[in-house]
Amino acid sequence: MTQRTNASQSDPSASGFDRLLILIGIIGVLVSILAVVVVVRGGGTGAAGAEGEVPLQDAFFELTEFAIEGDLEVGSGPTRFQVENTGAVIHNLVFDGGPATPELASGESAVLEFENLTPGTYDIFCSIAGHREAGMEARLVVTEGGAAVGDGAGHGEEEIDWEELDRAMTESMLAFPAETEGKGNQTLEPTILDDGTKEFRLTTAITPWEVEPGKIVDAWTYNGQVPGPAIRVDLGDKIRVIVDNQLPMGTDVHWHGVHTPNDMDGVAPYTQDLIKSGETFVYEFVAEDPAIGMYHAHHHGQMQIPNGLFGVFIIGDTPLPRGQTISGVDIPEDLEVSQEIPMVLNDAGVIGLSLNGKSFPATEPYSGKVGDWVVIHYYNEGLQIHPMHQHQFPQLVFAKDGIPLDQPYWSDTVNVAPGERYSVLFQLEDPGVWVWHCHILTHVERDEGMFGMVTAWIVEEG
Numbered sequence: 001m002t003q004r005t006n007a008s009q010s011d012p013s014a015s016g017f018d019r020l021l022i023l024i025g026i027i028g029v030l031v032s033i034l035a036v037v038v039v040v041r042g043g044g045t046g047a048a049g050a051e052g053e054v055p056l057q058d059a060f061f062e063l064t065e066f067a068i069e070g071d072l073e074v075g076s077g078p079t080r081f082q083v084e085n086t087g088a089v090i091h092n093l094v095f096d097g098g099p100a101t102p103e104l105a106s107g108e109s110a111v112l113e114f115e116n117l118t119p120g121t122y123d124i125f126c127s128i129a130g131h132r133e134a135g136m137e138a139r140l141v142v143t144e145g146g147a148a149v150g151d152g153a154g155h156g157e158e159e160i161d162w163e164e165l166d167r168a169m170t171e172s173m174l175a176f177p178a179e180t181e182g183k184g185n186q187t188l189e190p191t192i193l194d195d196g197t198k199e200f201r202l203t204t205a206i207t208p209w210e211v212e213p214g215k216i217v218d219a220w221t222y223n224g225q226v227p228g229p230a231i232r233v234d235l236g237d238k239i240r241v242i243v244d245n246q247l248p249m250g251t252d253v254h255w256h257g258v259h260t261p262n263d264m265d266g267v268a269p270y271t272q273d274l275i276k277s278g279e280t281f282v283y284e285f286v287a288e289d290p291a292i293g294m295y296h297a298h299h300h301g302q303m304q305i306p307n308g309l310f311g312v313f314i315i316g317d318t319p320l321p322r323g324q325t326i327s328g329v330d331i332p333e334d335l336e337v338s339q340e341i342p343m344v345l346n347d348a349g350v351i352g353l354s355l356n357g358k359s360f361p362a363t364e365p366y367s368g369k370v371g372d373w374v375v376i377h378y379y380n381e382g383l384q385i386h387p388m389h390q391h392q393f394p395q396l397v398f399a400k401d402g403i404p405l406d407q408p409y410w411s412d413t414v415n416v417a418p419g420e421r422y423s424v425l426f427q428l429e430d431p432g433v434w435v436w437h438c439h440i441l442t443h444v445e446r447d448e449g450m451f452g453m454v455t456a457w458i459v460e461e462g
């Protein structure tokens with residue numbers, strides 16, 4: 001902890017970035033060190049000699065999915081922020097209107113050094129697309145003189161309450177399954193027109209959505225749901241989808257993984273005009289090929305999709321590998337599927353880390369009996385990869401992006417990258433509660449306990 005009351009420090013009227021010296025060092029996980037020195041000077045005089053007597057203050061920021069934590073109240077004067085990415089994916093730390101660290105991979109750290117940090121408040125955030133919206137923003141308060149901060153050595157200064165960590169995890173897990181308002185993926189029933197066309201109506205709007213108990217966000221929704229309503233049609237069906245845009249901005253709808261005429265591909269302004277706020281647009285095409293598809297906004301997809309504008313679009317049936325023997329396991333010829341579950345992954349926007357629009361403990365629990373065969377279609381509408389791990393029951397991957405595999409394979413962890421779909425088949429073999437979750441551990445657990453991309457199977461004796 002460093003205290004200073006030196007009257008010679010800052011001119012409070014000056015910008016916090018005046019006479020700013022930034023030293024950025026990237027420290028790799030290994031011993032190899034890449035050091036970058038960046039000197040940034042603002043409009044001040046640059047006369048820093050008077051501060052020479054003020055001891056340097058060390059502070060610490062930690063970047064995770066999706067939060068910025070650490071010393072959010074510091075004193076003014078010469079300050080060195082150590083910024084460490086303890087998360088699983090790339091992050092950075094940006095002072096709004098000021099300096100930034102480079103992009104830091106998991107485990108890397110950087111130092112931002114201010115020659116003279118002036119009192120005030122500073123917005124800090126991660127500028128990787130979607131991360132600020134997902135929660136990676138904070139306000140740094142710089143007080144006159146000294147403030148209690150760490151010793152710069154990382155977490156070492158704080159007393160860790162291990163019992164509290166135990167309690168928080170147990171309590172969070174016992175809260176599952178939790179009731180919340182709203183359910184996504186509800187099957188959308190069509191109106192059948194005279195010529196047999198199946199007509200669907202989608203209304204886009206910003207509507208409240210309870211992601212986890214008590215956490216209600218302004219989601220961007222189709223028909224008020226996250227994911228949007230599930231659309232299932234048969235091969236050869238004529239499809240008509242009327243989109244009524246009640247968002248404050250334009251949108252369009254892309255049919256991801258679905259074969260359509262070019263002018264139905266939903267990429268304004270290339271293939272159609274933007275559907276402006278208050279306007280409607282009609283998509284019409286024939287369901288020519290089987291699909292495990294998705295529909296989602298394409299216009300400002302980086303914002304509209306993570307915030308909730310996504311849904312599943314299934315054409316026909318994807319053939320199962322009935323009667324095949326795969327890695328010594330016989331798949332019955334007469335296999336009957338007891339449940340077919342769309343599992344849409346997201347990790348950003350106002351929805352954040354979620355399964356079918358909900359974060360644990362609000363994620364839907366699944367139940368079945370020993371012997372049941374289950375089909376899951378994973379869809380990744382997020383910005384990151386998610387290795388989906390099923391305890392106890394290996395998953396037979398039989399289709400990728402809706403295309404049946406000539407050689408299906410067993411996998412207990414199925415890696416699903418953004419835009420991908422994997423279809424898996426498995427059998428509930430043993431009774432009990434079996435968790436099913438993304439295996440990027442920071443997508444499922446934090447100091448406050450379990451959250452995000454976790455659910456469970458509750459299997460009873462057959």
Ligand SMILES: [Cu+2]
Pocket residue numbers: 385386387438439440443453
């Ligand atoms: Cu994940």
